[in-house]
Amino acid sequence: MKVTESIVFFARFVARTIQQQHMKKQVGNVERRRLRNLLKSLFTRKREAAPSVDVREENSGIMASIRKLKESQQKLVRLVGYDSSLLVPAFSYLIGGALFKSIIPHFYSACISCVAAGDVNRGKLLLALGGLGLSSVLEALFTGLRGALFWIAGSRANYNVRVKLHRNLLLQEAAFFDMNETGFLMSRLNNDVNKIGQVISYHVNVVLRQLAQFIFGSVFLMRIEPKLAMVAFAGICIIALVSMLYGDFSRVLAEKVQELFAVSSALAETSFSMSETVRAFDGVPTETKKYEGSQYDALQLEEVQAWAYGSHKFISDTMQAALQCLLLFCCWKIGRMGALTAAQLTSFMFYTNFVLESSNEVGDQWAKIQGAVGASTNVFDLISRTPEVNDPESIRNLLLEVQGVYDVINNPNSDNVVIKMKDMTVQYSTMERAALSNINLEFVENDRVAIVGRSGSGKTSMLRAILRFYDPTTGSCSLEGQSLKEMTRSEIASKIVVVEQEPHLFPMTLLDNVLYGIEKDCFDEETGEERYSEEYREAVIEALSLAGMPITGENNDLKLSLDTRVGDGGRTLSGGQRQRVAIARALVRYPSVLLLDEPTAALDSKSEKLVVEALNTATERTRCMLMVTHRLGVVRSLGVNKVVVLEQGEIVEMGHPEDLLRSGGVYSQLAAEQGIRSLGVDATDTNGQERNLSKPYL
Numbered sequence: 001m002k003v004t005e006s007i008v009f010f011a012r013f014v015a016r017t018i019q020q021q022h023m024k025k026q027v028g029n030v031e032r033r034r035l036r037n038l039l040k041s042l043f044t045r046k047r048e049a050a051p052s053v054d055v056r057e058e059n060s061g062i063m064a065s066i067r068k069l070k071e072s073q074q075k076l077v078r079l080v081g082y083d084s085s086l087l088v089p090a091f092s093y094l095i096g097g098a099l100f101k102s103i104i105p106h107f108y109s110a111c112i113s114c115v116a117a118g119d120v121n122r123g124k125l126l127l128a129l130g131g132l133g134l135s136s137v138l139e140a141l142f143t144g145l146r147g148a149l150f151w152i153a154g155s156r157a158n159y160n161v162r163v164k165l166h167r168n169l170l171l172q173e174a175a176f177f178d179m180n181e182t183g184f185l186m187s188r189l190n191n192d193v194n195k196i197g198q199v200i201s202y203h204v205n206v207v208l209r210q211l212a213q214f215i216f217g218s219v220f221l222m223r224i225e226p227k228l229a230m231v232a233f234a235g236i237c238i239i240a241l242v243s244m245l246y247g248d249f250s251r252v253l254a255e256k257v258q259e260l261f262a263v264s265s266a267l268a269e270t271s272f273s274m275s276e277t278v279r280a281f282d283g284v285p286t287e288t289k290k291y292e293g294s295q296y297d298a299l300q301l302e303e304v305q306a307w308a309y310g311s312h313k314f315i316s317d318t319m320q321a322a323l324q325c326l327l328l329f330c331c332w333k334i335g336r337m338g339a340l341t342a343a344q345l346t347s348f349m350f351y352t353n354f355v356l357e358s359s360n361e362v363g364d365q366w367a368k369i370q371g372a373v374g375a376s377t378n379v380f381d382l383i384s385r386t387p388e389v390n391d392p393e394s395i396r397n398l399l400l401e402v403q404g405v406y407d408v409i410n411n412p413n414s415d416n417v418v419i420k421m422k423d424m425t426v427q428y429s430t431m432e433r434a435a436l437s438n439i440n441l442e443f444v445e446n447d448r449v450a451i452v453g454r455s456g457s458g459k460t461s462m463l464r465a466i467l468r469f470y471d472p473t474t475g476s477c478s479l480e481g482q483s484l485k486e487m488t489r490s491e492i493a494s495k496i497v498v499v500e501q502e503p504h505l506f507p508m509t510l511l512d513n514v515l516y517g518i519e520k521d522c523f524d525e526e527t528g529e530e531r532y533s534e535e536y537r538e539a540v541i542e543a544l545s546l547a548g549m550p551i552t553g554e555n556n557d558l559k560l561s562l563d564t565r566v567g568d569g570g571r572t573l574s575g576g577q578r579q580r581v582a583i584a585r586a587l588v589r590y591p592s593v594l595l596l597d598e599p600t601a602a603l604d605s606k607s608e609k610l611v612v613e614a615l616n617t618a619t620e621r622t623r624c625m626l627m628v629t630h631r632l633g634v635v636r637s638l639g640v641n642k643v644v645v646l647e648q649g650e651i652v653e654m655g656h657p658e659d660l661l662r663s664g665g666v667y668s669q670l671a672a673e674q675g676i677r678s679l680g681v682d683a684t685d686t687n688g689q690e691r692n693l694s695k696p697y698l
């Protein structure tokens, strides 16, 4: 029985092993195919992207590499904004260090000759030893200084490029962020910029040093034996050619690897930011698979990079060794003819090695620089990208002021108009149908407007157009008589404040959140940091109190203070509390326009009551309030006097809410679905607004 069990067990084991081997083979085949496709796509895409023959010729080969490197260097120098106080000493130490390093073999070979020949002249040996010691110390000193300065240069490059990139990314239009995920941009900001710093602090530093050493070494070689030196240079040129070809290949691969890392980091960022949804829907395997897939692609290409490096190293080292043998053979022949002394031959071989090592290092670093050039291309493109929605130029501002004066003279009533949309169409580039079509609207002083409509009708798009997150495709949108296109971001932000459905707070104090965007006006001598003055602090205390979130007195249940930190996204506060902080943010600013985006949608009835009260207070401080909402109950509680009903991006109804309720149109239909009926009051009655406010929400 035991024997049969063992046989069955063994048979099962063999079967399982065969099955596993088969599966492994299949996976291996799939992986190989995947890698092949990856590489194929890499180079076919490169070919597809290649334009006409002439241009292709221009863009291929070593000259193109040099040109690309030159362009990148020029951009880099412009971007990092170095001044001579750093560059001049750095390069001086570099040249000094290289010079002393190239003198060392001279004294070294002199010492060896004295020792090998058993020279009795003590002075000669001491001179050689002294020269060796002095040049070694000076070389070490210059190397240290050069290393430190290039390190600083690399760090400054990182700092400057990163700050400029961060700023330019934040300046991009909203549509840019629809197309580029946060993680993708984060990868550009961190990984790619790091590569640039590394190139300057290390690779460029090494290449320049080796290049200088190569030049000084070559001078010594030429002095000793010009004909032999020419043979050495010919060999070095061939090795350099191989290195350059490898450098070109390395750049293409590095570009792709950085791209894959950026994709991968976008995936990670999304999965972290949606961690609760991932957990709730047991999405860990899905997210892991996606992340693993993108990392795996990068890993495969990195392995290709490693093999390419290994092959290059093998080829160039072998060629170098062959060249050394050839040179030794030539030295032997020349030595036999008595054309060179033993000391000269020793010196020549030292310098040959010296020059070969330098050229080898240049070849090695060249490939790494090329790799970093690949990574930096994307960074430069992002830094130089001009946003499609941007501030007007100063000259246009001037023209506009003239136009503004003209408008005021010709249209004296325009003062009263706060927001005006004229034939405004908003179309997202990724959508075929316009989100808003041919909108004509005017909101005047004291208007309290509700924009309603079914999901996807274009309500949020209207708010975005007013905030100038997107420019109208045709037509215009103006604020207080001035086209939004002619206003700077800071002008718009000083006049329009938005309270979102789920306001995002920064992981800072309550004070900093309420005053976000307002510059600190005092300097704290104790801490040496900037801070807000007492007036600002008092304004925030008042705003928080008016927003229904007092931080002083008995009603401060949560024991909050201005310096309480609210955590990431404001997670230490409830939805209603976050909403009230956002309202306080609006209250301190006294904006011309208050925009509300579903302000009470995420709240329970108790919080809603508090938030509505706070919103009414905030609305009193503005010229005009505009609200997007699905919950029509809030239309009454906020005393809305004008409702705009949208359907498929067009205005289908507009008027006083009570009129619309009675008219039996789309609005009354939407209201009926929520159990809201007409109050039966005369909507044209000027006191109607106050009466409605005292009514319950629904």
Ligand SMILES: Nc1ncnc2c1ncn2[C@@H]1O[C@H](COP(=O)(O)OP(=O)(O)OP(=O)(O)O)[C@@H](O)[C@H]1O
Binding pocket: 178, 428, 429, 430, 431, 435, 453, 454, 455, 456, 457, 458, 459, 460, 461, 462
């Ligand atoms: N960033 C965007 N890129 C492309 N299309 C968009 C974008 N935002 C909205 N849209 C499209 O524009 C149309 C209007 O969307 P919008 O968000 O303005 O509607 P909404 O009335 O606010 O909807 P909801 O009430 O569901 O929030 C929709 O068809 C939507 O798919």
